[in-house]
Amino acid sequence: MKTAVKNMGVFYGVGVGPGDPELMTLKALTVLKAAQVIAVPRSSEPRSEGSSQALAIVKKALDLGDKDVLDLVFPMVKDKDALRRARELAASRVVERLKSGLDVAFITLGDPMLYSTFGYLAPIVKDRAPGAAVRVVPGITSFSAAASAVATPLAEASEKIIILPAAYDITEIEENLKRPFDTVVLMKVNRIFDRLLDLLCSMGLEDKAFFVARVGWPEEEIVTDLKGLRGRDLDYFSTVIVKKGARE
């Protein structure tokens, strides 16, 4: 073969934080500036707007110029075969570029190690391109930014935290609110909010919780009186943080 074997590119998972481009890290910016390919997860479910939000954040902080923006579709479906096929297709498109010597930066809202598609994709890419290095740049999480926005600590001293990623099952939420933990972070509460409010009221916790949606975006909403939200059509990125205070 006359063509030289190119060095394999690096596959980066880059957290871009929850919304405010200023909450990107210096490292995220450095990696995104240098990478030839920006991989963007997109979903096909209309309610989930996570698909292009990471890209919207990056574009506010950085001129993408002539970078290759690689759209990777991860349908929000429960069909395991469809999910597997989507992930394998995405991985093969990433691997193709890595094998051409291009660095690929997969951007993700928040943190790539916390509820991100990157967690599924990276092992498949490593499997198909064992020579490629995988590097991860952590990002600010939505609940950290939410606590900062209200200047209310998530936890202090010996306080313990529970993080529940998706609040769909009210019984499970109740069970977890009853555990001897000081702080309970409930992500994606939009579908179940009114029932959650009933539960918090029944437990006397309605004044020990706050609601944050789309933190760092122009449409950011911070609400400390949860009752005012009853009946509202809430954003997909709605978080409730319950600070129970004294330990049980």
Add this chain to the structure above:
Amino acid sequence: MKTAVKNMGVFYGVGVGPGDPELMTLKALTVLKAAQVIAVPRSSEPRSEGSSQALAIVKKALDLGDKDVLDLVFPMVKDKDALRRARELAASRVVERLKSGLDVAFITLGDPMLYSTFGYLAPIVKDRAPGAAVRVVPGITSFSAAASAVATPLAEASEKIIILPAAYDITEIEENLKRPFDTVVLMKVNRIFDRLLDLLCSMGLEDKAFFVARVGWPEEEIVTDLKGLRGRDLDYFSTVIVKKGARE
């Protein structure tokens, strides 16, 4: 009075991340560049090196020039009166500068809303200087950076997380490892590590855990075979993350 009443300064809590200065956010850098006063928490306990580490990170990213570096001592003692006095003294020194119209940026390792002295200090400052605005810049947490360093997701999909700030009580750790949570983050495991290792072995979890100390510092240590750490004198900033895998 002939002297004009000055505008009150802003009191910032600024997370500088766990170690690597590149993990500071763009906003942290902007705030620190603009603030006239950098408030630095220092402890008096020799083993806790948290005292000036935040400052070490900032100095790698930023020339402090002629900024006023305000050392605030928070002794690591259990005496509540001593703690209260230290916090009140620190608050009064901050308030003095805010009332002079100076912005004060209190720097903190990791995130100001997560196990930071800022959480204690801000309410006292607000109480004494009601006109001063308090703003918080979130930071990358040590456990996010730890997960990124090993490229192992903290949690995916519907996985649930427990965060325990200080692993002093092995019975409590055991209780929490038995709960139906997928990931358990154990911070500051240095004092109890050997007993934790015994516990993990007895629960068959020793291969589902990883150890990270001083992530992002030159002395960073990442260990996936925990048994090799037995008997070692470990750093104060040692974290063990247990990924139990399948939910119970």
